[in-house]
Amino acid sequence: MKRTLSIILSSLMALGVVLALASCKSGGGETTPTGSADPKATGDSGEKTIYLLNWGDYLDKEVKDEFKRLTGITVKETPVTSNEEMIIKLDTDDCPYDLCIPSDYAVERLIAKNRLAEINFDNIPNIANIDPQYLKLSEVFDPGNKYSVPYTWGVLGILYNKNMVDEADLGSWDLLWNEKYSGKIIMYDSVRDSMAAALCKLGYDLNTTNEEEINKAADELIAVKPLARAWLTDSIKDSMVLGSGAVALVYSGDAVWSMMPDEGSDELEFFVPKEGSNIYFDNIVITANSPRKAMAEQFINFLLDGEIATRNTEYIGYSSPNVKVAENIDEFFLNCSAYNISAEDVARCKVFRDLGDKISLYDAAWNRIFK
Amino acid sequence: MKRVILSYPYVFVWMPLFIIAPMLFVLYYAFFRDGQFTLEYVQNVVANDTYLGAFWNSLWIALATTVICLLMGYPIAYILSQMKKRTAALVSLLFILPMWMNMLLRTLAWKVLLFDGGVFQQILSFFGAGNVQLIYTPGAVLLATVYDFLPFMILPIYTTLQKLDRSLIEAAHDLGANGAQTFTKVVLPQSVPGIISGITMVFVPAMSTFAVSTMLGGKQVMLLGQVIEEKFLAGTDSVLGIGSTLSLVLIILVIVSMVIMNRIDKDNSASGGTLW
The missing domain is CATH 3.40.190.10 (Periplasmic binding protein-like II)
Known part of the structure; x- marks a missing residue:
């Protein structure tokens, strides 16, 4: 009995090791985000998917569904819990993510490491919805607002x-x-x-x-x-x-x-x-080597849309830099001293x-x- | 021959990969900075009194936990060993049952119970002591560590007591020893191996615990494990070095306490090895 058990256990252990080694060789470990989907495999054939590295609970699921309905593009999210984790995950040459939402100082460090792509704002007309005040503040970590779009603050x-x-x-x-x-x-x-x-x-x-x-x-x-x-x-x-x-x-x-x-x-x-x-600002950025930059920009533009941004903001509860949100959002937020922070306070x-x-x-x- | 082969995956893959390699990493980060050998971290940790507070906190929490667990665990184990086999099996199952649950979950449950306005405070306020703060105090941390580690004290003691030769007790009685004498001269000495492994199994993990104090301590009681966690999460190289050095201190402490325990054990029981 004991002997059979030890044989079973040790063969299981050996099997585990073999499998672990095999997966290291084939994949290089980290290249596949969330589940079984492989971003490298998506091309013009098959469905369109973009990969977003995001904080947990930081994007309304219905907003993602709506985007899929409108464009046919699926947004797949991988959750992280810290800026440091984001930096580590983006700081590789074969980074599998297209988009990420890091905070200010992390954007600064990622720019310094050449891990971000310059955003083509011709594809993002909705950038006009962002209050210039916040664009100016974010120039501290992203001079010229080339790499990032404020998401929340x-x-x-x-x-x-x-x-x-x-x-x-x-x-x-x-x-x-x-x-x-x-x-x-x-x-x-x-x-x-x-x-x-x-x-x-x-x-x-x-x-x-x-x-x-x-x-x-x-x-x-x-x-x-x-x-x-x-x-x-x-x-x-x-x-x-x-x-x-x-x-x-x-x-x-x-x-x-x-x-x-x-x-x-x-x-x-x-x-x-x-x-x-x-x-603080959390900002949407596009990774330097993203092969789906156009789709990523399409998604950013979608997020900046007045109605979509309002819905998303009501879901996540963090202040939005979008001027359209202030016009449409639920009254609770407008009356909330922690959401509706005055421009004088922000200026300090x-x-x-x-x-x-x-x-x-x-x-x-x-x-x-x-x- | 065949049996030796079966141990190969453990000896040549598991141990090097998951036990020896991490230890080497700890050693490396404790003594090297940017590939250069340095004693900077060791000096920083030893010569500074920065980490002394956390060290003493860990030590007294671990000692107090061990003493309380022993004082509670021994009688429980003794009573268990006196029970009929079936009842004993049932009651000991009740003690083991919580161990099947994740320790973090159990600690989270304590957080809810001890929280302001929680069950315990409601009970206290019934007796007119509703303003006593429970959570974020050293007492809360101690309570949860005792709860977490008590089974590790009971089980080894119970096992030794169960294996105790009944005829020895009868012989003691025949020779005129009363109950107390029988206990101190016959039962207690024979259960020393159980006590020793109980103490080791409680003291060592209690010394390095950090989740409990993070969740229930609110930084009012900083433990060594917590400081190490903070250092590693900070992520910069210099901080990593200090975290590793502190881990090294912890490892040394664990080894020292194991050696002491083994010594005592050997002195006391010539027959039979340690349990567990």
């Missing part, structure tokens, strides 16, 4: 509970340091974002690489530690909705979620502190830059805060 700010926070305390980053709310302050467990709050509070640039400024900001965060209930990421929304936090450092997109009529709480409000903050915000090696200064500060 958001601002780092403070989500607070109206019933717990005095109105007099609002408006400034100081709220996160206010001892009145000790044990009810929830911080964001992420280096750049928490440091951005502290740097802005002190009036420094949030992309600073000045060691002294970074250290002072770290001291500020050390001062928050005894006041903070916890340092979280995804759980912030739940904590705030359930009322266990009075104030929280969040991105506006997450704030919109916590304020949604069905799952959120109507006690929550959001503001962008007067000292300024971080604004800055985009994160890729700091290269200097990021180690931030890592060192982070270590000091949590040692």
